[in-house]
Amino acid sequence: MRTPTTTSYSQLTAKVIHRHGRRQRSDRHAIRIATALLSKVAFSTALLGTALFGTGCSSNSADNQSANTQSANTQSANTQSANTQSANTQSTKASQELSGSILVSAAASLNSSFTQISKAFMEQHPKAKVTLNFGSSGQIAAQIEQGAPADIAAFADTAPMQALEEAQFVLAPSKIFARNSLTIVTKANNPKNIRSLADLATVGTVSLCVQTAPCGKFAEQSLTTAGVSIAESNITRGADAQATLRAVTEGDAEAGIVYATDASPDASVAIEQRYNINNEYPIAVTRSSSQRVLAAAFMEFVLSAAGQSVLSRDGFLAP
Secondary structure, X not given: OOOOOOOOHHHXXXXXXXXXXXXXXXXXXXXXXXXXXXXXXXXXXXXXXXXXXXXXXXXXXXXXXXXXXXXHHHHHHHHHHHHHXXXXXXXXXXXXXXXXXXXXXXXXXXXXXXXXXXXXXXXXXXXXXXXXXXXXXXXXXXXXXXXXXXXXXXXXOHHHXXXXXXXXXXXXXXXXXXXXXXXXXEOOOOOOOOOOHHHHHOOOOEEEEOOOOHXXXXXXXXXXXXXXXXXXXXXXXXXXXXXXXXXXXXXXXXXXXXXXXXXXXHHEEEOOOOOOOOEEEEEEEEOOOOOHHHHHHHHHHHHOHHHHHHHHHOOXXXX
8 A cells, every 4th residue: 555655844855956956057056946945835735724723713713603603592592481481471460460340231132141141251351340331222322422331332233332422421332242133923823823023914913122222123124124114003012022032921912023043943933034133232342431450451351262152052142
């Protein structure tokens, strides 16, 4: 095996001088040539050293950069973790600090659902108290306009809410949280054999909501669309959907028109879709509320999955 030969700077100089002496060159000339060769070797060696040194620096620099990157990633992860913990703490703290008392004025058709929703809300916020006030949407809107106390308004119609928004009695915008439709209600087992809106014209006494209540306005629209006319002398009117329903269940009327969510399946007759309505339920915080944070939290709870689940079980349609 051939092995590389190693030559020192002094040996290389001697060889060059001897070779040129044999050719009868002057010693001075030989020395100049040797010196030039040595300079080239020295220059090459210097380049090699620089390259080696540079490689080492690059390696060290890469190592340093990698270390710095790892450190930055660790700091970023720690920061994100701290932010998450802070957010969770603030959320828990906010939940624990909700306290006070609010008055919720809502449409009568929301009685069952809002009773359940309020109970669940207070279970989540033990320091909060919710008082409920039910009535017709038109009546409640008028009360708020006249200065009656209320922190939340929830109606069965968008018209009275729009009027309150325009007069700046509520904090706009309101939000739709449910929908409903109408149905015909009868006495148990439907003894008059009512099958459609047309039968209401000859059945006898019919219970309808007052015309200022959404359920009364919508019933009139359905009857007009269907071309059905009921003599006013055959109509008894309830202040809201609940009162209108009671007139039938207690025997004061043979039939009535109320919301689908108010009727029992065994004592109701569906209204044809082409004659029916689909009313929206808006909710808003009142401008006069002194508990706006708590009121807004209740409003969001109604709109949340928990609130929507209650409304859905009670037969309300999704907003």
